[in-house]
Amino acid sequence: MTCPEDRLVAFLAGDLSAGEERDFDQHLLECESCWRAVQADRVGRLAIERLREPAPAGLRDRIVLAVSIENPRDRSHGPHRPPVRRRSRLLLATAIFVALATGGTVAGLFAGGATADPPQVSAVVAMARTGAHPSTALLAGETLVINHQQMTVRAYMIHGKEAIVASSMTPLPMPSTFHLLAGSSPHAWMATDGNLALYGVNRAAGRPSMFLAAAMPMAALPQVATELHLI
């Protein structure tokens, strides 16, 4: 014979009154089926306790970083923002953080990718790829040391598009497919990478050099650089 389960469940949850509990204790002495159920419940609960593992070291720091670069307004005003792109920016932030935390350099992350571009360029290209809603930190400008070069990376919204701009007081390297603009002074170059166009201006050390990457026609970039007062 099987007893109704609710009373057993209430007993296990400690929901019974003192009187009801006494009655149920008595019942357990007489009812083999309920007794087994109580025993099995205990075994199941104890077994599960073996799975209580703490969160991995580092997850806490990762979350603090992710929250600190997340601008809540980005999301509340833009619910239709494609999750994949947001994710990739987050992953990028995570990757940078993890690499730096483990004593690596950002350069190591971007070196040896699909292209033979210098890490400084690959990093900016990766950021330009990741989405149309720059994080607060990128809007404010992030100073990174990539491949031993200190550079500031900043995101701008211009003509409805995101442009990622890298600047440095030492000349910045160019992508492998660069095209020097003939006769320009200071030295300007252009390149494309997928749907992204890149445009850069290099000056001698001690004077500002910069390049930007944006999903815009290449021909628009010199104008964008001027509008942003980059050159």
Added chain:
Amino acid sequence: MSALDERARPFLDETLPLLDLLYRIARNAGQDHHRAEDIVQETYLRAYVAFDQRRSDNTRAWMVSICLNLIRSEGRRRQRRITEAPLFESAEVEALGASVSEQALARLDQEAVARALTHLPRDQRTAIVLMDLAGLTASEAAEALGCPRNTVLSWVHRGRKRLAAHLVEQDFSRDVP
């Protein structure tokens, strides 16, 4: 960064103590540890955005429900169903329940328990993860799952019984030459 800290700090102070709990939920909902970490991170970001507008007084139950929603949508995206085949008829569960010993329990390894857990019906598994692993009260679990407290308690009990039966069965089959 100071304007950001003003918002982020109270949020993190209140929610970071829930990190282990959320990780256990994600980890034991059939996720490997990489995916579990991503789910927990995304849980925090979603919670951060909605933190000021949250309706629940119980931050714990509220964060857990965000985490569960992410796990569910993840499951749908992957179009992969975790095996939900019932392992035993209830009669067998009754019979095996009696023969569980302390020794058998001591022999159990973590992997066997984790494996057995993935074989439970989803409702039972989720209820067990919330209460026995994450340490939620039955009321909190009920709030996170959007179902009555008694239902959660019943799922937990059935799940524990089935889990015990499965583990004992495994133990027996190992002892038989």
